[in-house]
Amino acid sequence: MSHHDLQHVIEAADKAIMAEDFDSLMAFYDEQATLVIRPGLNASGKEQIRNAFLAIANHFNHSLRISQDRMVVIEGADMALVLAEAALDAAGLDGEPISLKRRATYVFRKDVGGRWLCTIDNSYGTDLLEAR
Amino acid sequence: MSHHDLQHVIEAADKAIMAEDFDSLMAFYDEQATLVIRPGLNASGKEQIRNAFLAIANHFNHSLRISQDRMVVIEGADMALVLAEAALDAAGLDGEPISLKRRATYVFRKDVGGRWLCTIDNSYGTDLLEAR
Numbered sequence: 001m002s003h004h005d006l007q008h009v010i011e012a013a014d015k016a017i018m019a020e021d022f023d024s025l026m027a028f029y030d031e032q033a034t035l036v037i038r039p040g041l042n043a044s045g046k047e048q049i050r051n052a053f054l055a056i057a058n059h060f061n062h063s064l065r066i067s068q069d070r071m072v073v074i075e076g077a078d079m080a081l082v083l084a085e086a087a088l089d090a091a092g093l094d095g096e097p098i099s100l101k102r103r104a105t106y107v108f109r110k111d112v113g114g115r116w117l118c119t120i121d122n123s124y125g126t127d128l129l130e131a132r
Numbered sequence: 133m134s135h136h137d138l139q140h141v142i143e144a145a146d147k148a149i150m151a152e153d154f155d156s157l158m159a160f161y162d163e164q165a166t167l168v169i170r171p172g173l174n175a176s177g178k179e180q181i182r183n184a185f186l187a188i189a190n191h192f193n194h195s196l197r198i199s200q201d202r203m204v205v206i207e208g209a210d211m212a213l214v215l216a217e218a219a220l221d222a223a224g225l226d227g228e229p230i231s232l233k234r235r236a237t238y239v240f241r242k243d244v245g246g247r248w249l250c251t252i253d254n255s256y257g258t259d260l261l262e263a264r
Contacts, residue, residue, distance in 0.1 A: 035206030042206065072260045074174065076166030077251040079211065079237050083258050103258035107213050107239055119209040125258045126215045126235035128204045 005072045006082055006108060009116050022050050022058050029118050031107065036122040039131030051123075060090035060098070068104075080116065082106040086123055091114070104106045136205040138214055138240060139249050148200045152189050154182050161250050162241065168254040171263030181253075192222035192230070200236075212248065214238040218255055235259070 009028065016025035026046050029035075035043040043052040057064065067123065069085040088100040107120035109132055141160065148157035158178050162165075167175040167184055173182040189196065201217040220232040239252035254260065 030209040032209040036206060044208070074166055074168060074252050074254055074260075076176070076239070077162040077164040077241065077249075079239055079241065081213075081237060081250045081252045081254060083237075083261055085261055100254060103261060105213060105215075105237055105258065107208070107211055109209065109211065117209075119211045120206050120213045122206055126211050126237065127188055128206075128234060129202050129215055129217055 004071075006073050006080055006116055007068075007071055010068055010071070010082065010084070013118070014068065017053065017066055018064060020062065021040040022044075022053055025053060026050055031121050033117070033121065034125055035096040036128070039124060039128055041052075062095050065089040079119075080108045080110075083125070084109065121132070138205050138212055138248055139200075140257065141240075142200055142203070142214065142216065142238070145250070149198055150196065152194065154185055157185060158182055161253075165251050165253065166251070167259070168256055171256060171260055184254065193225050195223040197221040208258055210242040211251075212240045212242075214240065215257070219240075 013025060013028040015100050028048055029049055031046055033046070033048045033049060035063050037043055043049045047063040067087050069087060072083040084104045084106065086102045086104045090098045102123050104123040105120060105125045106122070108116040108118050109118055112122045142259045145157060145160040145164065160179055161181055163178055165181060166180070167181045169175055169184050175181045199219050200220060204215040206213045218234045218236045220234070222230045224230050234255050235257040236255040237257045238250055238254070240248040241251050243249055
């Protein structure tokens with residue numbers, strides 16, 4: 001499924017993150033979505049998620065670059081589980097480059113118009129099992 | 133969330149698998165659910181999922197034991213992403229013991245009565261990214 005609709009949706013969301021266009025970014029999320037900010041800390045609902053992305057942009061000194069490499073999409077019952085190799089690059093506040101690879105898990109649902117909305121955004125994937 | 137409702141739901145489903153009680157097992161799945169049988173092969177809908185579990189029971193010579201160790205549940209928009217360390221033990225057809233550990237990803241939705249139904253059952257977790 002290398003050209004699944006959701007691949008384009010996620011690429012567009014990543015572009016909005018990098019452009020710090022949080023109005024466009026929020027359109028990809030369900031009103032009641034959950035974002036895992038870091039292990040043990042979740043943002044719930046669009047207001048908290050928007051604030052989290054503002055904080056993330058500051059944390060990475062407005063230099064965050066995101067891309068998804070390999071991606072697998074599993075659909076069931078008008079929902080989708082996306083597994084993705086996400087790459088994060090940024091300049092840290094001390095100027096040192098940051099480069100992270102994560103195996104992310106994203107859950108989407110199809111709304112009545114057939115549009116995919118993200119309900120659970122967990123870029124940590126199953127690594128959360130280690131973090132407890 | 134060590135005692136989340138979904139922990140009990142998944143334990144009950146595992147008991148049904150081990151008892152080969154496929155009628156009870158199917159009650160845990162959405163009509164349009166998807167089960168990842170192995171990388172690249174999915175079962176879609178209850179009939180295919182039931183047949184897959186029949187084949188799995190035969191494959192493991194009716195000796196399959198399943199348990200979930202650590203578990204993390206992330207809820208968003210009446211859905212849940214469950215990350216679980218699943219342990220599978222069985223006697224192979226040649227009598228050799230089989231013992232597998234997987235980091236599984238399960239997606240559930242809440243139905244109108246508040247009951248959790250599995251929509252995507254992917255015991256391979258993000259390892260599917262390697263299997264392509």
